Amino acid sequence: MKRNLPLILMSVLVVIMLAGCSSGGGGSAATETSPKVDIAKMSAEEIVQTFQDAGFPIENIQVLTAETDKGELLGRPNQYTSKVIFEDARSDSPAAGSATEGTAGGSVEVFDNAKDAQARYDYIQPITENAMFSQYLYLYENVFLRIDGALTPDQAAQYEAAFISLQNGVLPEQFSETAK
Numbered sequence: 001m002k003r004n005l006p007l008i009l010m011s012v013l014v015v016i017m018l019a020g021c022s023s024g025g026g027g028s029a030a031t032e033t034s035p036k037v038d039i040a041k042m043s044a045e046e047i048v049q050t051f052q053d054a055g056f057p058i059e060n061i062q063v064l065t066a067e068t069d070k071g072e073l074l075g076r077p078n079q080y081t082s083k084v085i086f087e088d089a090r091s092d093s094p095a096a097g098s099a100t101e102g103t104a105g106g107s108v109e110v111f112d113n114a115k116d117a118q119a120r121y122d123y124i125q126p127i128t129e130n131a132m133f134s135q136y137l138y139l140y141e142n143v144f145l146r147i148d149g150a151l152t153p154d155q156a157a158q159y160e161a162a163f164i165s166l167q168n169g170v171l172p173e174q175f176s177e178t179a180k
Contacts, residue, residue, distance in 0.1 A: 039166040040141045044082040044108040047143065051162055055175035057089035058105070078116045080109040080144075093150035104150035106135075106159065111142040120144055136160070140167045 039047065045063050052058045064083045066074050073079035087105035111117040121139045124146070128135040134149025136156040145163050147156045162172035 036169040037166060037171060038169065039143055042110070042143075042166075044080075044084040044110045047108045047110070047145075047166065048084045048086055050166060050171055051159070054162060054172040056158070056162070056172075057175070058086045059089050060087040060105075062086070078119065080111050080116075080120070082108075082110045084108050088148075088151055088155065090155060091148070091150055093148075104148035106145065106147040106151075109144040109146070111144070114141045117142045117144050138163050 037050070042050075045061075048058065048061060052061075062068070062085045064074055064085065066072075069083065074083055075081060085105065085107040091104035093104045109117070109120065111120065117139060121137060121144055124135070124144075125137060127133050128137060128149070131149075136147040136149065136151075136153075136159070138145040138147070138160055140163065145159065147159050158175065162175075165172045
């Protein structure tokens with residue numbers, strides 16, 4: 001038994017050293033992951049900023065206030081608490097409906113709760129069935145993303161993918177014109 005003791009101690013020491021090395025590698029991988037985001041706690045301006053940071057061709061951003069909101073809904077009971085409208089540089093088509101005030105783009109509306117956001121979605125959705133007011137509509141919890149129907153289905157799908165990334169707690173991937 002005494003002859004095996006050094007061999008046993010050496011084996012234990014090797015196992016401990018290997019365990020230490022493998023845990024060190026896992027720690028560095030954890031620091032490389034993207035920070036988690038909670039879209040339900042973001043303002044409309046923060047959401048649009050994440051799209052812009054990912055390289056989406058967004059321009060002419062307008063952060064609405066109670067005074068500049070032509071719909072006069074911002075901050076009113078059961079309405080959005082923040083709203084941003086924007087244009088997409090890929091389009092030279094005039095905006096359909098009221099999502100933007102210039103060329104086609106979109107808007108983000110954030111509500112206090114999912115119930116109010118759903119009520120807004122339910123109100124807007126039938127209006128967008130008219131080709132003149134066509135929009136792509138995306139709803140998640142208290143956030144309502146509207147993309148103008150003048151953008152192509154592929155372009156709208158890029159916004160949808162970025163929106164889904166945020167829903168999953170991840171910042172959107174870098175924008176690519178060819179990505180679908």
